[in-house]
Amino acid sequence: MAGGYFGDEGRAPAPAGQSRRFGRRALVGGVVGVAIPVLARVGGTRTFARSAATVAQGTPRAEWLGRLEVVREQRPTYQEAPTDGGQLRLALPRPGAGGDVASFSPVAYRQSAQVLTGLLDPLVWVDDVTLEPRPWLAERWEWSDEGRVVTYALRRDVMWHDGRPLTAEDVRFSMIVARDDIDSGVRNLFVAMHDIVVVDDYTVRVALSEPDGGWLFNASSQFVCQQAQYVEHWEGRPAGERTLSDYDWRSNPPVGTGPWRVSDWDEDAAAFARNEGYWAGAAHFESMSIAWEDDATARLDAWTERTADIVWPVDSSSVADVTNGDGRLHVVDAASVMFAAFNFDHPVRRAERSRRASDLFADVRVRRALSLAIDRDRYAREVFGGFARVERAGTIAQGWANDPSVVNPPRDAPAALSLLREAGWADRDESGVLENEAGFTFEITAIVRDDARPELRLVLEHVVEDLGEIGVRVDLQALAADEFQDRWVVRRDFDLIAYAYDLYPGFTDFDLYGSGWDIRVNPRGWNPGGYRNQTVDQAIADALAAVDIAAQREALGRLQRAADEDLFALWLGFPQELVLVRDDVLGFQPHALVPTWNTRTLWRRTVQSDGTAADAVGP
Numbered sequence: 001m002a003g004g005y006f007g008d009e010g011r012a013p014a015p016a017g018q019s020r021r022f023g024r025r026a027l028v029g030g031v032v033g034v035a036i037p038v039l040a041r042v043g044g045t046r047t048f049a050r051s052a053a054t055v056a057q058g059t060p061r062a063e064w065l066g067r068l069e070v071v072r073e074q075r076p077t078y079q080e081a082p083t084d085g086g087q088l089r090l091a092l093p094r095p096g097a098g099g100d101v102a103s104f105s106p107v108a109y110r111q112s113a114q115v116l117t118g119l120l121d122p123l124v125w126v127d128d129v130t131l132e133p134r135p136w137l138a139e140r141w142e143w144s145d146e147g148r149v150v151t152y153a154l155r156r157d158v159m160w161h162d163g164r165p166l167t168a169e170d171v172r173f174s175m176i177v178a179r180d181d182i183d184s185g186v187r188n189l190f191v192a193m194h195d196i197v198v199v200d201d202y203t204v205r206v207a208l209s210e211p212d213g214g215w216l217f218n219a220s221s222q223f224v225c226q227q228a229q230y231v232e233h234w235e236g237r238p239a240g241e242r243t244l245s246d247y248d249w250r251s252n253p254p255v256g257t258g259p260w261r262v263s264d265w266d267e268d269a270a271a272f273a274r275n276e277g278y279w280a281g282a283a284h285f286e287s288m289s290i291a292w293e294d295d296a297t298a299r300l301d302a303w304t305e306r307t308a309d310i311v312w313p314v315d316s317s318s319v320a321d322v323t324n325g326d327g328r329l330h331v332v333d334a335a336s337v338m339f340a341a342f343n344f345d346h347p348v349r350r351a352e353r354s355r356r357a358s359d360l361f362a363d364v365r366v367r368r369a370l371s372l373a374i375d376r377d378r379y380a381r382e383v384f385g386g387f388a389r390v391e392r393a394g395t396i397a398q399g400w401a402n403d404p405s406v407v408n409p410p411r412d413a414p415a416a417l418s419l420l421r422e423a424g425w426a427d428r429d430e431s432g433v434l435e436n437e438a439g440f441t442f443e444i445t446a447i448v449r450d451d452a453r454p455e456l457r458l459v460l461e462h463v464v465e466d467l468g469e470i471g472v473r474v475d476l477q478a479l480a481a482d483e484f485q486d487r488w489v490v491r492r493d494f495d496l497i498a499y500a501y502d503l504y505p506g507f508t509d510f511d512l513y514g515s516g517w518d519i520r521v522n523p524r525g526w527n528p529g530g531y532r533n534q535t536v537d538q539a540i541a542d543a544l545a546a547v548d549i550a551a552q553r554e555a556l557g558r559l560q561r562a563a564d565e566d567l568f569a570l571w572l573g574f575p576q577e578l579v580l581v582r583d584d585v586l587g588f589q590p591h592a593l594v595p596t597w598n599t600r601t602l603w604r605r606t607v608q609s610d611g612t613a614a615d616a617v618g619p
Contacts, residue, residue, distance in 0.1 A: 066323030072331045074129045078586050082603040088285040088585070090114065090596065091299040091308035094292045101265060101292060104254040105244045106174065106223040108183040114290060117597045118260035118272060120223035123152065123171060124216055128591045128598065130399035131335060131505035132549065133216040137166065137224055137257070147211030147547040152220075154202040158279045160226050161255045168204040172196050173227035175206070175219070177234065183245040189219040189504075211545045213552045217506025226255045259283045259600040268292055284587065284603035300580075303327070309585045309604075312596050314578040316385035326583035331387055331576050332590040335503040337395045338456055338572035340446060340463070340496040341512075342367060343529040345520070347492055360444070360495065361529075365419045367567040372409050372416035373470045376573060379462040383455055390573035394560045395509055397574045399592065400549065403557045406564050408571050416470050427471050434471035443473040444495035447487055450478040456500040459572055488528050489519055496570065497528045505593065507556055510540045513563060529569075535562040 063070040092114055094101055100110040106120055125136035138152040158166040179190035192215065195207040208215065225244075229252065234242050254262055260272035260283065272288040291308065293299045300318055302308035304325050319329065342361045361367055376390040384390075393406045420426075425434040425442055434442040448460060457478060464474045474496075479487060488497055503509075511517035515532040517525030539559035546552045564571075577595045581588045584605045591597040 065319060065329065067326050068319070068323045069328045070331060071328050074333055074590060074592075076330075076588070080586055080605065082284050082587060083606045084284050084603070085286050086604045088288040088310070088599060088602055088604075089308050090288070090290045090310045090312075090599075091293050091302045092290055092312060092596075093294045093296075093299075101267060101270065102249065103245060104249050104262075105181070105183065105247070106225040107178045107181050107186055108243075108245050109185040110245070112270075112290070112292075113594045114596060114599075115262070115270060116223060117258070117594055118288065118599060119254055119256035119258045119262060120225065121158075121257045122221045123174075123224055124220035126217065126221050126505040126593065127400070128589055129333070131217065131592055132400040133220065133505075137171070138220070141216070141220075143547050145207075147545070148208050149205060150208070150215065150220075150547075151199070151203065151205045154204070155279065156202055158257050159277055160228075160257055161261050161275060162226075164226070164228060165201075166224070166257055167201045168198040169201075170227045171204045171224055172198050173231065173234075174222070174224045177225065177230070177242075177244060178219070178222050180239070181243045181245070182241065183243045186219075186222055189214070189222070193219070211547055213544050213546045214504070214506030214508060215547070216549075218504045218508065221505055224257070229255050260288055263287075278600070281600070283600040285599070288599060303580050303582070306582065309582045310588075310596055311580040312577070314580055316383075316387050316578060319385060319578070322580065328581045328583065328588070330579040330581060330588055330590050330595070332579060332595040333389065333397075333399070333592060334575065334577040334595065335397045335399075335505070335592045336501070336575050336577075337397050337503065338459060338498070338500040338575060339395055339569040340460070340498040340572065341529045341531070341569040342567070343492065343495050343497065344532075345492070345530045346495060363423045364566060365423045366425070369416040369419040369423070369470075370467060370472065371567060371570055372412045372419070373472070374408075374463055374466050374570065375411040376408055377411070378466075379459050380573070383458045383462065384575065387576045387578055388573050389576065392574045393564050393571040395503075395512065395569075396507065396556055396560055397503055398505060398507070400505075401507060401553055401556045403560045406560045408573070411466070413470055420470070425471075432471060433473050441473070442471060443475070445475045445477060445493070446496035446498060447477050447479055447484060447494045448498040449484045450480055452478075452498070453500045453575075455575060456498060456572075460498055463570065463572075492520070498572075500575070502593075507543055507552065510544060513537075513559065513568060514540050531568050533562055533566050533568075536566075536568075 063072070092112060095110060095112045098110055099112070101112065103110040104115070104119070105111070106116065121137050123136065123138045125134040126132065127134055137154060137158060139155045141150055141152045143150050152171065154166065154168060154171065160166060175190065175193065175196055178184055178186050179193055181187070192208040192210055192212045193206060194209045197205045199205055230244055230247065233247050234244065257279070259275050259278045261275050263271040263273050265271070269292060270290045274283045274286050276282050291302065293302065296315060296318060299308070299311045300322055303311045304322060344361050346360065380386060380388050380390040391407050392402070393408045396402050420434060424436050427433065428435045446460060448456060460476055464476050467474050487494055511526040513531060513536050514527060515537055516522060517527040518530050519525045519527060520530055536559050539555045539562065542555035543552050543559065546555060579590065579595050585602055586605055587602040589598040589601050
């Protein structure tokens with residue numbers, strides 16, 4: 001996974017009248033119920049009691065790759081009682097482009113997400129699986145003024161690592177920093193924040209310029225930092241020049257409320273001690289270490305050699321290299337999407353209407369035919385090793401908002417050819433390429449950034465093969481970032497444009513679908529293909545204006561169904577994340593945003609004096 005927790009793609013704020021402008025975590029980047037084995041020794045040999053973790057209904061489903069158990073359950077339960085003590089060891093890559101393991105800014109996201117999630121707490125938790133807002137530092141909240149004011153009541157038992165109590169002043173300061181820090185990666189989440197007032201020590205009120213359906217999901221789930229540590233540094237510069245990015249953390253180690261205290265760090269590793277007074281319950285491990293290792297093979301070697309307890313990310317093509325070791329492979333339903341959007345207004349075809357199909361994708365039968373021709377099951381196996389939800393359609397992968405009834409069709413090449421014939425396409429000269437009655441051959445161009453996640457490139461190569469089998473020739477072009485930008489913003493001479501990125505907890509893709517964000521008429525827009533659908537536009541408006549989650553879900557369901565019926569893109573599915581966990585480490589709970597977020601819940605299996613594992617107990 002590229003970037004930090006909630007990154008931003010760096011677009012400028014929207015012009016007047018279109019103030020909503022949120023980023024997404026990363027437009028490009030690497031991809032990065034089942035029974036879990038209880039290890040026991042019988043007669044000196046290893047055996048597995050397959051009952052340590054089960055699905056929520058209590059019914060185990062075993063799936064094994066050699067000695068590696070595959071865990072697809074998103075809320076695994078464990079029968080052993082947690083034990084305290086020991087050190088948890090993680091092997092992770094350094095933060096991505098622009099990353100800095102010596103920076104602990106809570107808003108710049110140059111530090112690893114793993115560090116920030118252990119050091120700091122969010123005001124509002126997002127559910128590990130669904131990403132719905134849950135009480136955390138804020139134990140409750142209340143909307144008023146028709147969704148323009150939200151009031152948070154804070155917990156009264158939260159202490160900073162230095163012993164000071166968390167107060168509303170800390171929350172106010174953190175939100176202002178998130179909005180105003182010149183290096184903030186999340187400022188666009190706070191554009192609607194008009195004012196923030198401390199009512200009392202444990203109550204803070206935020207006034208928004210307009211209702212914001214994503215406020216609880218996105219802005220409220222940002223980390224809270226301590227005002228006392230940073231306020232002097234912050235106010236030492238004039239407004240418009242303030243940042244925490246150049247704070248001296250070596251002289252003044254970062255203070256948080258989280259389950260881990262930072263002990264030491266350098267370019268190769270970071271060390272943490274358990275926060276014994278953590279308000280939600282101290283971590284089971286006494287300490288935690290992170291070894292920064294960019295080489296994927298070296299990370300896997302650390303796991304194989306048992307010098308690392310957890311490794312993430314893991315490429316599906318590497319799983320075969322570790323199946324001879326005892327452990328678990330957790331398959332995480334990440335909030336991640338892939339798709340190739342149609343361009344509905346190719347300028348060359350528009351200029352040469354006499355002999356070209358200027359309205360190539362205007363006929364939805366053509367778009368549906370291309371979708372029917374794709375063998376998603378094949379690339380799920382060959383590219384992802386089966387670790388992708390390729391049946392999922394659309395770009396709304398958040399569990400709380402996804403409509404599971406909107407799915408991709410199985411491959412049906414005859415049905416695809418039938419639709420194309422109805423739309424006027426046939427191989428008239430038996431050349432292997434379809435033509436229309438005007439003699440225009442079905443040859444299209446697909447573009448993708450050359451630094452896109454490798455899996456996306458491989459998927460697109462499969463798509464090229466699949467479409468070629470029905471007589472559609474695709475020229476796949478991998479472009480450098482600058483050329484990619486020029487092609488989709490200025491020249492627009494493409495037919496498909498492919499993306500892979502990770503999502504926020506709340507809906508922020510309004511500018512992908514909304515006709516008001518057509519890049520041809522709105523320089524702040526995205527909508528790369530000039531897509532227009534009134535039902536989608538209305539659904540977006542309803543979702544953005546609703547602070548009630550049920551109302552948002554209903555509106556986004558309408559969006560998903562409409563954008564699938566009037567097909568917006570070739571949906572390529574939702575990639576999953578893979579996490580390796582040692583066999584003697586239990587309690588792993590995957591998180592859809594940062595799969596290894598929940599280190600506090602982990603513990604190491606108790607080993608008795610005779611070297612055997614302690615007997616499992618009931619949940």
